[in-house]
Amino acid sequence: xxxxAVEDLHVWFDLPHGGRLHAVQGVDFGVDAGERLGLVGxxxxxxxxxxxxxxxxxxxxxxxxxxxxxxxxxxxxGGEDSMRPRRWTDVAxxxxxxxNAFNPVKTVxxxxxxxxxxxxxxxxxxxxxxxxxxxxxxxxxxxxxxxYPHEFSGGMRQRAAIAMALACDPKVLLADEPTTALDVMxxxxxxxxxxSLTHDLGLAVILVTHDLPLVTQxxxxxxxxxxxxxxxxxxxxxxxxxxxxxxxxxxxxxxPDLTGDVEVVSIPGAPPRLDRELVGxxxxxxxxxxxxxxxxxxxxxxxxAANHRAACHLNDDRAAVS
Amino acid sequence: MSAxxxxxxxxxxxxxxRYPIRRGLxxxxxxxxxxHVSAVDGVSLSVGPGEMLAVVGxxxxxxxxxxxxxxxxxxxxxxxIEVQGRDVTHLGASDLRPIRRSMQMVYQDPYESLDPRFRxxxxxxxxxxxxxxxxxxxxxxxxxxxALERVDLSPPDLFVDRYPHxxxxxxxxxxxxxxxxVLDPKLLLADEPVSMLDVxxxxxxxxxxxxxxxxxxxxxxxxxxxxxxxAHFADRIAVMYLxxxxxxxxxxxxxxxxLHPYTKxxxxxxxxxxxxxxxxxxxxxxxxxxxxxxxxxxxxxxxCPVAEDRxxxxxxxxxxxxxxxxxxxxxxxxx
Amino acid sequence: xxxxxxxxxxxxxxEAKPSAGGNPVWLVLKERRSALxxxxxxxxxxxxxxxxxxxxxxxxxxxxxxxxxxPSAQHLLGTDGSGVDVxxxxxxxxxxxxxxGFAAALVAMIVGGGIGLTxxxxxGGTDVALMRITDYFLVIPDxxxxxxxxxxxxxxxxxxxxxxxxxxxxxxxxxxxxxxxxVRERVYVRRxxxxxxxxxxxxxxxxxxxxxxxxxxxxxxxxxYAIFDESALAFLGVGVPGVSWGTMLEHxxxxxxxxxxxxxxxxxxxxxxxxxxxxxxxxxxxxEDALNxxxxxxxxxxxxxxxxxxxxxxxxxxxxxx
Numbered sequence: 001x002x003x004x005a006v007e008d009l010h011v012w013f014d015l016p017h018g019g020r021l022h023a024v025q026g027v028d029f030g031v032d033a034g035e036r037l038g039l040v041g042x043x044x045x046x047x048x049x050x051x052x053x054x055x056x057x058x059x060x061x062x063x064x065x066x067x068x069x070x071x072x073x074x075x076x077x078g079g080e081d082s083m084r085p086r087r088w089t090d091v092a093x094x095x096x097x098x099x100n101a102f103n104p105v106k107t108v109x110x111x112x113x114x115x116x117x118x119x120x121x122x123x124x125x126x127x128x129x130x131x132x133x134x135x136x137x138x139x140x141x142x143x144x145x146x147x148y149p150h151e152f153s154g155g156m157r158q159r160a161a162i163a164m165a166l167a168c169d170p171k172v173l174l175a176d177e178p179t180t181a182l183d184v185m186x187x188x189x190x191x192x193x194x195x196s197l198t199h200d201l202g203l204a205v206i207l208v209t210h211d212l213p214l215v216t217q218x219x220x221x222x223x224x225x226x227x228x229x230x231x232x233x234x235x236x237x238x239x240x241x242x243x244x245x246x247x248x249x250x251x252x253x254x255x256p257d258l259t260g261d262v263e264v265v266s267i268p269g270a271p272p273r274l275d276r277e278l279v280g281x282x283x284x285x286x287x288x289x290x291x292x293x294x295x296x297x298x299x300x301x302x303x304x305a306a307n308h309r310a311a312c313h314l315n316d317d318r319a320a321v322s
Numbered sequence: 323m324s325a326x327x328x329x330x331x332x333x334x335x336x337x338x339x340r341y342p343i344r345r346g347l348x349x350x351x352x353x354x355x356x357x358h359v360s361a362v363d364g365v366s367l368s369v370g371p372g373e374m375l376a377v378v379g380x381x382x383x384x385x386x387x388x389x390x391x392x393x394x395x396x397x398x399x400x401x402x403i404e405v406q407g408r409d410v411t412h413l414g415a416s417d418l419r420p421i422r423r424s425m426q427m428v429y430q431d432p433y434e435s436l437d438p439r440f441r442x443x444x445x446x447x448x449x450x451x452x453x454x455x456x457x458x459x460x461x462x463x464x465x466x467x468x469a470l471e472r473v474d475l476s477p478p479d480l481f482v483d484r485y486p487h488x489x490x491x492x493x494x495x496x497x498x499x500x501x502x503x504v505l506d507p508k509l510l511l512a513d514e515p516v517s518m519l520d521v522x523x524x525x526x527x528x529x530x531x532x533x534x535x536x537x538x539x540x541x542x543x544x545x546x547x548x549x550x551x552x553a554h555f556a557d558r559i560a561v562m563y564l565x566x567x568x569x570x571x572x573x574x575x576x577x578x579x580x581l582h583p584y585t586k587x588x589x590x591x592x593x594x595x596x597x598x599x600x601x602x603x604x605x606x607x608x609x610x611x612x613x614x615x616x617x618x619x620x621x622x623x624x625x626c627p628v629a630e631d632r633x634x635x636x637x638x639x640x641x642x643x644x645x646x647x648x649x650x651x652x653x654x655x656x657x
Numbered sequence: 658x659x660x661x662x663x664x665x666x667x668x669x670x671x672e673a674k675p676s677a678g679g680n681p682v683w684l685v686l687k688e689r690r691s692a693l694x695x696x697x698x699x700x701x702x703x704x705x706x707x708x709x710x711x712x713x714x715x716x717x718x719x720x721x722x723x724x725x726x727x728p729s730a731q732h733l734l735g736t737d738g739s740g741v742d743v744x745x746x747x748x749x750x751x752x753x754x755x756x757x758g759f760a761a762a763l764v765a766m767i768v769g770g771g772i773g774l775t776x777x778x779x780x781g782g783t784d785v786a787l788m789r790i791t792d793y794f795l796v797i798p799d800x801x802x803x804x805x806x807x808x809x810x811x812x813x814x815x816x817x818x819x820x821x822x823x824x825x826x827x828x829x830x831x832x833x834x835x836x837x838x839x840v841r842e843r844v845y846v847r848r849x850x851x852x853x854x855x856x857x858x859x860x861x862x863x864x865x866x867x868x869x870x871x872x873x874x875x876x877x878x879x880x881x882y883a884i885f886d887e888s889a890l891a892f893l894g895v896g897v898p899g900v901s902w903g904t905m906l907e908h909x910x911x912x913x914x915x916x917x918x919x920x921x922x923x924x925x926x927x928x929x930x931x932x933x934x935x936x937x938x939x940x941x942x943x944x945e946d947a948l949n950x951x952x953x954x955x956x957x958x959x960x961x962x963x964x965x966x967x968x969x970x971x972x973x974x975x976x977x978x979x
Contacts, residue, residue, distance in 0.1 A: 188591035213593035266526035
């Protein structure tokens with residue numbers, strides 16, 4: 001059993017002008033202690049929504065279904081009441097742009113102390129000491145706790161945001177595009193930090209990004225999402241060298257590489273709208289290998305090898321042939 | 323060397339851009355000297371017809387200020403900017419207008435660079451109206467449709483009547499490029515043209531820019547923080563650090579055989595696509611220092627992994643290794 | 658080389674905002690009940706002011722019955738302290754009140770809009786100077802100055818309009834300036850500037866249309882203030898000569914309608930002023946709300962996301978998930 005397991009997760013949003021948007025359509029994945037899982041896909045594929053569902057932080061217009069199991073306990077079906085005590089203490093999140101979300105008039109240390117006091121983890125001088133330790137852990141001198149966010153550089157603020165997420169000693173850390181606004185060098189520093197946190201604390205990390213190379217360099221396994229579903233999931237090495245879903249292959253082909261030898265090609269078209277029922281494979285209109293069944297039946301996510309799942313009719317075919 | 327020698331489209335010499343720092347009331351009363359940030363500190367570069375130069379660097383390295391100065395959106399402190407052999411550094415507003423026609427800018431954020439109230443037609447027409455070209459309304463309409471075709475938004479009829487919010491990010495960026503193309507520019511400045519776009523459409527925009535420069539002999543100056551993009555699409559790469567170009571040369575040589583320790587470090591931290599290619603990144607400590615208090619000597623020495631004592635005092639110039647005749651140059655005493 | 662994202666990308670409305678096409682002001686009125694109610698109230702009184710005088714049963718100045726006659730078939734709203742028909746007074750008086758309200762708001766819009774636009778667009782010294790002037794106007798006690806000016810220059814329709822208008826433009830100027838400052842820095846404005854577009858073109862093609870809805874919203878709110886101010890001036894006896902809702906109140910007050918128990922002499926004008934003010938306020942507020950999404954705090958609401966109710970599955974014994 002994984003440390004964190006998501007089973008058949010669905011999220012719907014009520015649209016302001018009527019109708020519903022099925023943002024996450026039956027997603028399952030798990031992550032173990034000390035493991036780093038990547039969640040990749042184009043914008044609007046439901047990756048951030050899935051994370052927010054794990055945190056129980058969706059807006060009132062959202063309806064959720066499925067199971068989220070942390071350490072053997074189901075926490076989703078009890079709604080906000082069962083989520084609240086788990087939030088930050090079991091599952092914590094670094095939001096996109098978290099580095100810009102500090103209160104400018106409070107010291108960084110005071111803001112790291114806040115969630116601890118909130119959850120009764122520590123208070124007073126104990127909490128202060130712990131805030132210093134956390135800053136030290138993310139590579140900031142503890143004395144900097146007395147300083148204000150504007151005195152920090154972008155990279156330091158992002159480190160502090162990670163320290164804040166770690167304040168209540170979570171088991172799982174969700175990171176939503178933690179390096180998008182950062183320079184490559186600072187990005188490398190932050191990624192190195194995330195890796196060392198999984199080693200040192202046994203933390204499970206889920207990294208959400210649209211940047212595939214980040215995932216292949218940092219994560220052990222990855223889940224490729226498309227149109228609210230999982231297109232393919234498996235070890236990053238397999239995904240790159242033996243992709244079993246055309247979307248995965250095309251995403252890699254669209255990403256420039258330093259070697260500059262292979263032609264980069266964009267994927268034609270755009271993801272489908274999720275406010276209507278989809279017929280067939282959601283990727284069919286953009287796929288370069290689509291054939292008849294793709295128009296009619298939605299491919300199921302099936303194992304194609306050990307630890308490797310894909311939702312593509314090409315695999316049915318192979319199975320039939322072999 | 324490329325076949326087209328002769329006239330360079332853009333020639334920048336020793337460009338310096340400085341921004342004053344606000345002193346505050348107390349500072350003004352105490353008559354403290356006005357301090358400046360040297361955003362660009364002696365940059366020279368040139369772009370020829372059909373050539374793509376990528377200016378690469380981290381935020382704050384001065385790459386955007388360089389482009390702004392070339393467009394004359396900010397004034398340069400010193401140095402010269404020559405466009406097609408003509409010095410435009412100090413041209414007045416009216417003399418600048420025809421020059422502006424020949425230099426067009428593609429901005430980073432396609433969600434911001436189009437007026438949300440303008441339909442695609444009007445957005446592409448506007449530059450023609452401003453410059454009083456394109457002839458009759460019918461002729462302009464034809465040019466608008468042609469421009470849409472050139473940026474692969476076809477059939478154009480499907481797009482002319484749309485508002486920006488009815489387009490995807492990639493399509494908006496194409497419309498923005500089309501709006502530049504109607505003026506038939508000789509030089510295109512692209513400031514991070516794909517960093518706000520989804521991975522799946524980035525390649526399309528870059529391929530488009532690549533095709534346009536090859537077809538139309540248009541020069542492209544692309545500003546980017548992404549070395550992979552530069553490696554793929556540029557002919558030459560200039561790496562900037564703290565207002566200076568620290569390395570410059572043919573793209574392939576800069577990527578395969580970097581000379582400057584900064585370029586080497588930058589290249590080592592670019593995430594590779596292949597998971598088996600997990601080389602040990604050479605992570606520099608700290609972040610780019612504040613350009614107000616520049617380090618002495620080589621401005622990279624405080625973070626440089628191979629700095630020597632002389633780096634504290636010697637401010638190295640761009641030079642080619644060996645006999646000094648090569649195109650691949652770096653500003654490092656160790657080269 | 659593959660062609661990129663052509664006609665296919667039509668399906669890309671996922672990210673599109675629901676409706677930004679039409680005139681936002683109209684969309685707001687359509688969507689919000691309170692705004693529609695406000696529009697209805699204001700429209701009713703405008704119509705009354707336009708056609709009222711032709712329908713008025715009696716003269717608004719010449720007595721047509723006994724003093725303080727209660728409402729009856731002849732005098733639907735009774736008569737006032739001089740025996741003048743209240744209904745006729747209301748119909749004629751509405752004209753004055755609304756003309757002053759609308760005209761003064763127009764003056765405020767032109768002056769405030771012009772100053773705000775100039776200050777925001779020009780920036781630098783011009784901005785500082787204009788805003789300093791605005792600040793001075795802002796701190797002048799309105800009513801006192803209005804009384805002084807109206808007394809010195811003598812009460813006339815145009816004087817009252819100018820006095821009120823010249824006191825109410827400050828808010829408009831500040832709001833417009835702030836908006837212009839932000840629009841001016843938008844990339845598409847910078848782009849137009851780098852293309853060599855004239856200031857005139859930038860202001861009228863790019864900036865003003867973007868500021869217009871906000872300008873309309875503040876102007877609608879200003880109408881409410883102007884009508885209120887006009888009544889106050891009239892009540893103090895320095896208003897527009899002739900009949901207005903304000904002078905009706907003044908007369909009622911002077912001729913002790915209150916102690917006479919003649920409520921019909923002061924309730925109708927008071928109510929009319931109140932209603933028009935509320936109507937303008939409702940409209941202006943709704944437009945402002947719609948333009949400033951930050952005022953909407955759906956995400957901070959106490960309601961949370963919902964868990965999907967499973968009609969039967971929950972009642973049946975849950976099968977163990979492997």
